[in-house]
Amino acid sequence: MIYFVITLIMTITQIMIEYYDTKNNVQKDLVSLENTYINSLQNAIWDMDVDQIESLSDSISKLSFVKEVILLDPSGNIITHHQAHNITNRFSHEFNIYKVHNMQKIVIAKAIISSDQNSVIDIVKTGVILIILNAMIKSVILLFLFIWAFQKNLVEPLTDLTNQIGDIEFENLDQHKISVNVPKSSELDLLQKKFNLMIEKLNQQKNVILNAEHDYAAQLEQEVKERTLELEQLNIGLNHIATTDYLTNIRNRRSFFDVGDQYFVMAKRNQKELCVLSFDLDNFKAINDTYGHQVGDQALKQFADNCKKHLRESDIFGRMGGEEFTALLFETSLKESIHLAERIVKSTSEIVIHLDNEAINFTVSVGVASMLPSDQKMDDLLLRADRALYQAKANGRNQVISSEY
Structure with a gap:
């Protein structure tokens, strides 16, 4: 993008230089x-030769750059x-025509010869086209590169x-090592x-198990049970990592949508109320x-903790990324959702972070939307909440704004 902007500026500059x-x-x-x-005009005007004057003027006016x-x-x-x-933005050259008579220099006429912007453009047109083609060719080459x-x-x-x-097999872990040609x-x-x-x-764990099995x-059997328990705990931990935001300890974006889509389908099928709160720290x-x-980071964690105090166990709350959070409220009316959002906005403004004897406050904006019969997927509901947030x-x-459509 930087290259394209520079190319555009340089192309415009070249065109302007060519023009001027x-x-x-x-x-x-x-x-x-x-x-x-x-000299020809001087003699024709002095002799008042009208035909000659017209002929000279006509020949000058027929020059391509004379308008x-x-x-x-x-x-x-x-x-x-x-x-x-159609003369536009004309520019001219004026000069007096003199005749020497009885040792005196007499002004017998004044000539004004003009050109205009269109004449200049006609002359530089080919050069401008070449400049533009050159810039386009360079840009296309850069894009392909x-x-x-x-x-x-x-x-x-x-x-x-x-x-x-995908080619890794557990039975032959010692024969597998990923090697991709990438920068260090x-x-x-x-x-x-x-x-x-x-x-x-x-592989080390596998060898330990196999050696222990022989000896x-x-x-x-007991070691396998212990190992299995460890793996289950590891899976629980990995599942927690995969579904939880590391900073705020709430659901991450993927987990929110996995559960949120299920809530949406259930609310749609059972004709239950469903509302979304879209938060963005100001x-x-x-x-x-x-x-x-x-x-x-401390502001994000305190905000998440504050929201959890106001939300129910059944509510789905997650961090979408950065300073953006979303809550999904099942069997909750739009009015109740707005009141909840207003309480969160108020309590958020009361959060204080102390740093070197300085008290730091922050606020949050909230968009609220409720599910409509016309909604076909979770994204329809989230889109209206985001528009209200904007x-x-x-x-x-x-402040809190609710979706009106």
């Missing part, structure tokens, strides 16, 4: 017409006037990593190291920028 250079050249050409035609030719007598009256149609680099450095390594993971210390490199470490640990048949970026991310932000923050 051409305009200056046209202006010089107008000046050069004085030297070319002044108007005016000859005026010393009193300002028009001797002849040739003008093209970007797509190629994206495919080469992310899509292909990620596909390779996925395929290798990159995210994909860290991911494959974690997988290899996990495979190594699993201690009687003891193995000016959260300013808190991070001013006091640091530790204070920002309206609360636009209205000044620290």
